[in-house]
Amino acid sequence: MAKTRFNTYFPFLYYIGEFFVILFCSNLMLYLTFSVWSVYNSFFIAFWLVMSLSFRSHVLGRGIEYISLVKSTLKSLFFFSGIVAIINLFFFNFQFQLSTLGIAITLFYFLMLCYRLCLNLILERYRAFGGNILKCMIVGYNSHGVQLYDELLKFPEFGYRSYGLFTFDSKARKKINNIPFQGKITDFDDSIFRKYDIIFFSEKLSFKNQDYLVQKADEYNLKVNSIPDLVNYDVKNFFISKISSVPYISINKLPLDNFYNQILKRSFDIVFSLLVCIFFLSWMIPIVGLLIKISSKGPVFFI
Template identity: 30%
Template sequence: MIESNSTYFKTISILIDLLLVNLSGYLGYIIAYGTFGMSDGRGINFIHILLINFVWFNVTQITKLYQDMFVKDAIPTIRQSLWSLMFFGIIIFLLVVYLKDFSVSYRLLIYTGILFAPLFLTGKVVFLLLRRSSRAKLINYKKVVIVGAGPLGLDLKNHLEKNTHLGYKVIGFFDDDPVKLTQNHVLGRVDECIDYVKNTTIYEIYCALPDRALSKIDVLMRQADKSMIRFKLVPDVKDYFKKNVMVQLYGHLPVLSPRTEPLEIFSNQVMKRIFDVLFSAVIIVFIMSWLLPIVAILIKIDSKGPVFFKQLRSGKDNRSFYCLKFRSMYVNREADTKQASPKDERVTKFGAFMRRKSIDEMPQFFNVLLGEMSVVGPRPHMLQHTAEYSALIDQFMVRHFLLPGITGWAQVNGFRGETKEDGSMEERVKADIWYLENWSLLLDLKITFLTIWQVLAGHTKAH
């Protein structure tokens, strides 16, 4: 049923995108020539239309746009969509230039492209939003078995079951331990694994045997190769690292690092900085230019005190900086030590509204332009809280490898507001470190989009 659902939705997606290509072409034709009819041809005929559809279909096959639609995360989906648009545009342009029979006007192509790109991307965003609720039910799961029912194998099984979007379903284990062989989830001994997989629809074998079983691992790997079964070895490094690691090969020597850091690459730093400057400049010029005087007047009417509130917070490499905000509280002596809480008496009436809509954070775009913050990154904390949390939470200071952000992966996943609840700060730190290890420009765009969406919808933990 799952496979048929996937095939069904894949077919529907292909047809919808082809419809958008042709609809955009027709609307572009109307705009270019001011007519609803196409009987006179105007430089385009049925063969041209078929060729354009053929090019689009094959481009999406090359970029694998429709492959694993429910497994892929949002960022890879958007990335493949952008690549599809770019390749499609390049190929059509080359056809017009070098194929004499393909004499389609540049004006028609430009209008079509202007219409198709936003329609297509909007469709993908809508698909991703609708997919969230039923994603796990529609994935084409690949059946796998795990060799080794010890702690490492069980950890792997729990990870695959928790992260259903990876698209794997664990059928069972194989192990030689007599005690484990009596358990329901163990299907047999290690030497029975290959025969079992060959007689079923298993796609892959994950080997989670301990290092002392090297001879069994070697035999199993050779047998899998002979039987054309994909074999993956899971090394036991949990005693060194409790999380994802980066593996680099120095010759034949594997070197493990506790984390990947994409923003250590200079080109990525440049891309992130360009995004920060451009986005902040747009916000300041088109929103802050008229919002600031209005907010300033309302703050002054609501309570006595300055318009802006500046506070020393922990920045990149734990260097302190003055974080700017619109003042949302009455002037008080606890501003630099005590977090805001629900129904906090220090918050003014207009301040409560600003906090609900995140308007109080808007001046931080000036911090971004100054290079003290980024649009997206871990939220900066008061100096006192940094000292307190660093003593209580492992890896808390790792989040300071990055510039702090106006919004972040933790915030769009619900970890915002007061952090008195047990484990709330630990979860926030985990989210910040995940962002550090998985940064991409598209991830920043996704977080920015989700933040805007949540601001419009209203935060449940904003106070």
């Protein structure tokens, strides 16, 4: 129940915090420029919140690296800045001093980064002390299960808790590296699944046993995850893809495979092209045309 309440209210509280950050920066901008509140400010605050919501910024993820959080935040900020620049240029046409604009943008970047990093740190401390945890059933009394169990103990801030390993083998040893042995999963009543939030099972299990766990997960509305043999390899990310009905695991992912990066690159291309047209081609083309007219006969443009 507590976890359900947390998942319900946290997104709302998260965006309230972002609202106050951008509201503070907007008011600072007005103060520095001796301006008054206008539809311009309201529009861009709403635009940031809608953009942040569409990118699901509140989903910080368990165990997310801080460098990844910084990168994702900077991408959002750069994308937002590009859109603001385009809209301001063609619709609002507000004129600010470069120093004033630089102060406001720098402060906005700094405060938003601090907000997300501090919030992630608070969530990690909260989970480390037992808040918003996920109870994990680890099935597989082998190297996969042992490694996952050790990682969960090593990083309590991820918010996962496990009390030992289950197996389908009744002859399993009682101890591996002093890890508690919970017993054979089929010896328990089905009510055992009500005590957990997520299931991890080793890929080394038979397909019959894997199918049994998937069915139980569906029946009791649990998340279920398979631990692949790739756990022993030093790779950054795994991505599950599929060709027709045949699944496969992608070991790497190119930057432009991410839809968010595609939007960012396209926005940069448009903004950069507009800047080149406005500040470079606007004066270069007339000069080139004049030089052509002076040095040769005939029209400048051939149609």
